Amino acid sequence: MIGECLFVEFAVAGDDCPLADATRATGASVDARPPQLRQDGYALLQFSSTDGDGLAAALDGDDRVRYLHLARDDDRYTYRCLSKHPCVVHELTDAGLLVDSLHYRDGDASVAGAVVGRDVLQAVLAAAGDTVGVTLERTYPIGERGDAAVAERWGLTPAQADALRTAHGMGYFSVPRDADAGDVAAALGVSKSAYLERLRRGLDRLLAGAL
CATH class of the missing domain: 1.10.10 (Arc Repressor Mutant, subunit A)
Structure with a gap:
C-alpha cells in the first residue's frame, strides 16, 4: 500500500475545447465535473454556471457539441452534453490525476486533484509539460486526518x-x-x-x- 497522496493544482491557458471557447466568448464562469471519455471518442460533460442564455447559445452554436441539455435550479444552470473535442484535462487524467475540481473562466481553466505516490506525480507532471498551456501552480501532501x-x-x-x-x-x-x-x-x-x-x-x- 502507498501511504503518500499529493494534492496538485494546474492552470490551463489556451485550451480550445468547447467549454474554454464558450467561456472565452461569453465571460461566463463554469464549474465542471471531471469529463468522462467514451470509447467512441466523445466526452461526457456536466457543468454549471450562473450564465444561462449566453453560454447556452455559444455551446449550441458549436459543431463539436451534441445533445446539449440545460436545466435551471434557482439562479444556477446545469448543463449536460457530449463533446467531440476532449479538453487537455484528459492528458492529466490519463497520466493518473484524480480530478477533484475543474473550473473555467474567460477561456482559462484551473484543475485540482490528487495523485497517489511520487511516481504517478512525475507521470502527471510529464504529461503537463508535454501539453501546451498547462502549468503547475502548487503541490502538497494531503494530511491523513x-x-x-x-x-x-x-x-x-x-x-x-x-x-x-x-x-x-x-x-x-x-x-x-x-x-x-x-x-x-x-x-x-x-x-x-x-x-x-x-x-x-x-x-x-x-x-x-x-x-
Missing part, C-alpha cells in the same frame, strides 16, 4: 479548506483585517483571484451545510 475530516464533514476540497484555514490564521476575517486577500494568496502561493474563488466556494459550502 485533517483534510479528509474537513472534506467529509463539510464537502470542502483540500484547497478550499487550506484557503479558509490560512485566511483565518492570518486574520483575514478579523475586524479590522490583519491581512488582505493579496497577503493570503501570497502565503498560499496562488494568485489573488484563485484565492478569492476558493474562499467564495469554501464559504458557500460551509454555509450550505450549517444553515
Whole structure:
C-alpha cells in the first residue's frame, strides 16, 4: 500500500475545447465535473454556471457539441452534453490525476486533484509539460486526518479548506483585517483571484451545510 497522496493544482491557458471557447466568448464562469471519455471518442460533460442564455447559445452554436441539455435550479444552470473535442484535462487524467475540481473562466481553466505516490506525480507532471498551456501552480501532501475530516464533514476540497484555514490564521476575517486577500494568496502561493474563488466556494459550502 502507498501511504503518500499529493494534492496538485494546474492552470490551463489556451485550451480550445468547447467549454474554454464558450467561456472565452461569453465571460461566463463554469464549474465542471471531471469529463468522462467514451470509447467512441466523445466526452461526457456536466457543468454549471450562473450564465444561462449566453453560454447556452455559444455551446449550441458549436459543431463539436451534441445533445446539449440545460436545466435551471434557482439562479444556477446545469448543463449536460457530449463533446467531440476532449479538453487537455484528459492528458492529466490519463497520466493518473484524480480530478477533484475543474473550473473555467474567460477561456482559462484551473484543475485540482490528487495523485497517489511520487511516481504517478512525475507521470502527471510529464504529461503537463508535454501539453501546451498547462502549468503547475502548487503541490502538497494531503494530511491523513485533517483534510479528509474537513472534506467529509463539510464537502470542502483540500484547497478550499487550506484557503479558509490560512485566511483565518492570518486574520483575514478579523475586524479590522490583519491581512488582505493579496497577503493570503501570497502565503498560499496562488494568485489573488484563485484565492478569492476558493474562499467564495469554501464559504458557500460551509454555509450550505450549517444553515
